[in-house]
Amino acid sequence: MSNDSDIFETAACWRDQGRGVALCTVVATWGSSPRAAGSQLLVDDKKSFLGSVSGGCIEGAVINEAVEVIADGKPRLLEFGVSDEQAWDVGLACGGKVRVFVERLE
Amino acid sequence: MRRELLAAVIEAQRAKRPVALVTVLEGGAQALMASEGLVAGDEDLAVDDVAAAAADAIGDDRCGCIETAHGQVFVQVLNPPLRMAIVGAVHISQALAPMAGLLGYEVTVIDPRRAFASADRFPDVRVVVEWPDDALRELAPDRRTAVITLTHDPKLDDPALAVALESTAFYIASLGSTRTHAGRVERLKQAGFDNADIARIHGPAGLPISARSPAEIATAILAQATQQLRGGNSS
Structure with a gap:
C-alpha cells in the first residue's frame, strides 16, 4: 500500500541501490478507467513494482515494456483499450482507454 | 527522468x-x-x-x-498532501486518524485535555495539546484542508468551527445528533455567522450509512469528505 507521493522517494531509493528503474505515468484516460491521469507505477529491472496504472488489468504488460525502457533508455507512450473478453489479449475490462508514458530514471 | x-x-x-x-x-x-x-x-x-x-x-x-x-x-x-484537523482526541479519532492517513491526509489531532491527547492513544499521529481555536488558527486551514470536530463539547467544538468557517477549508463537519446540531447552529448564529456560513458545516457528520462503531463513523466521515473533495469531478 502506498500513496502516490511515496513513488518519487522510493524511485530515488531503488536507484541508489543500483537497480534499473522505470517510472510509468497515466497521462490520459477515456471512458471509465480505474486510475486517473497522474497515477504512477514504479518498476525495477527485476520486475518489482509499486503503485498502479489500472485496476491490475494492464500492469503486466506495462511492466514488460518498462523493463525494455530500462534496457534501452528510450521513453515510450503506450495505449491500452477495451479488452476482448473472449481473447487473452491485454486490455481494460471496464471498457475504458488509457495512455501510459514510460521513462527510465537516469 | x-x-x-x-x-x-x-x-x-x-x-x-x-x-x-x-x-x-x-x-x-x-x-x-x-x-x-x-x-x-x-x-x-x-x-x-x-x-x-x-x-x-x-x-x-x-x-x-x-x-x-x-x-x-x-x-x-x-501538490502537498491534503490536511485534516480533528478536534477531539476521542475514540472515533483513534480510528479516523489512521484511516485518513491511508487516504493521504496529513492529520493533526487537537485536544487541550491531556488525558485524551496522550501519545500512546495516538501512535504516529501529530497531536496538539492546545485550545482548538488557537491550534486551528496556527494550522491555518486552506482549501485543501478538512476540519472535523468530534468532542460534543460546545466549549471545544464551537470556537474551532468559528475558525474553520473563517477559512477556505473544503470540508467542515461536526459530530452530534440532529438536535445537538440545531443547538450549535443557534449558537453560531448568535456569534454572527449567517445561514450560508453555517450551511458549510456537515452536521451530523458523515454520510448517512447507519454507522455505529468508531471505525464505521470514521468511514462515513471520510466518505463525505471524499465526496466534497471530488464532487462535480467525474474523473
Missing part, C-alpha cells in the same frame, strides 16, 4: 511546495515548474504556454495533457 530533476521533485515534496512536473511526451524532455516559474529541468519548457498551463494545473489540482509549441505535454501536479 534525470537524477537531478528527481532530487528537485523530492525536495519540493519535502518542503511541501506545490509544483508541477511537465513532460514532453515525444522525446521525454522535462521540467519542474512552480506557479512562479521554473524550479529545475529543461529551461526551454519554461515558456509562456507551458508555464501558464502548469500554474493553472497547480491551482486546479488537476493533471492532464496540453498541446504546446513543443507538442503534447503532460502536466503532473504534485
Whole structure:
C-alpha cells in the first residue's frame, strides 16, 4: 500500500541501490478507467513494482515494456483499450482507454 | 527522468511546495515548474504556454495533457498532501486518524485535555495539546484542508468551527445528533455567522450509512469528505 507521493522517494531509493528503474505515468484516460491521469507505477529491472496504472488489468504488460525502457533508455507512450473478453489479449475490462508514458530514471 | 530533476521533485515534496512536473511526451524532455516559474529541468519548457498551463494545473489540482509549441505535454501536479484537523482526541479519532492517513491526509489531532491527547492513544499521529481555536488558527486551514470536530463539547467544538468557517477549508463537519446540531447552529448564529456560513458545516457528520462503531463513523466521515473533495469531478 502506498500513496502516490511515496513513488518519487522510493524511485530515488531503488536507484541508489543500483537497480534499473522505470517510472510509468497515466497521462490520459477515456471512458471509465480505474486510475486517473497522474497515477504512477514504479518498476525495477527485476520486475518489482509499486503503485498502479489500472485496476491490475494492464500492469503486466506495462511492466514488460518498462523493463525494455530500462534496457534501452528510450521513453515510450503506450495505449491500452477495451479488452476482448473472449481473447487473452491485454486490455481494460471496464471498457475504458488509457495512455501510459514510460521513462527510465537516469 | 534525470537524477537531478528527481532530487528537485523530492525536495519540493519535502518542503511541501506545490509544483508541477511537465513532460514532453515525444522525446521525454522535462521540467519542474512552480506557479512562479521554473524550479529545475529543461529551461526551454519554461515558456509562456507551458508555464501558464502548469500554474493553472497547480491551482486546479488537476493533471492532464496540453498541446504546446513543443507538442503534447503532460502536466503532473504534485501538490502537498491534503490536511485534516480533528478536534477531539476521542475514540472515533483513534480510528479516523489512521484511516485518513491511508487516504493521504496529513492529520493533526487537537485536544487541550491531556488525558485524551496522550501519545500512546495516538501512535504516529501529530497531536496538539492546545485550545482548538488557537491550534486551528496556527494550522491555518486552506482549501485543501478538512476540519472535523468530534468532542460534543460546545466549549471545544464551537470556537474551532468559528475558525474553520473563517477559512477556505473544503470540508467542515461536526459530530452530534440532529438536535445537538440545531443547538450549535443557534449558537453560531448568535456569534454572527449567517445561514450560508453555517450551511458549510456537515452536521451530523458523515454520510448517512447507519454507522455505529468508531471505525464505521470514521468511514462515513471520510466518505463525505471524499465526496466534497471530488464532487462535480467525474474523473
